[in-house]
Amino acid sequence: MTEVFPLFGGFDEExxxxxxxxxxQTDPESFFPEKGGSTREAKRVCLACEVKAECLEYALAHDERFGIWGGLSERERRRLKKKAA
Structure with a gap:
């Protein structure tokens, strides 16, 4: 049986x-840089992450508008969604 926990506004997600x-396991601030801040460190962590695809899928499905998810910035995710539409 899969564990399910409440996340982000009461939604149940695996x-x-x-x-x-x-x-x-790293500094969360690097994944949510100030406007104009570097995303390099976060993207480097994502490159080695085994769940990068699941993370990106989650961000796209939940319209995450801030931060680095699955190795992509907000702008990169918007472009990806436009191409898919």
Whole structure:
């Protein structure tokens, strides 16, 4: 049986992939840089992460508008969604 926990505004989501995410073991501030700040460090962590695809899928499905998810910035995710539409 899969564990389910409440996340983000009361939605129930499977979080087993989040528990394996490398970002959970690093400084969260690097994944949410100030406007104009560098995303390099966060993207480097994502490159080595085994759950990068699940993370990106989650961000796209939940319209995450801030931060680095699955190795992509907000702008990169918007472009990806436009291409898919």
């Amino acid at each position: 979080i087993s992939w989040q528990e394996r995410a490398l970002c959970a």
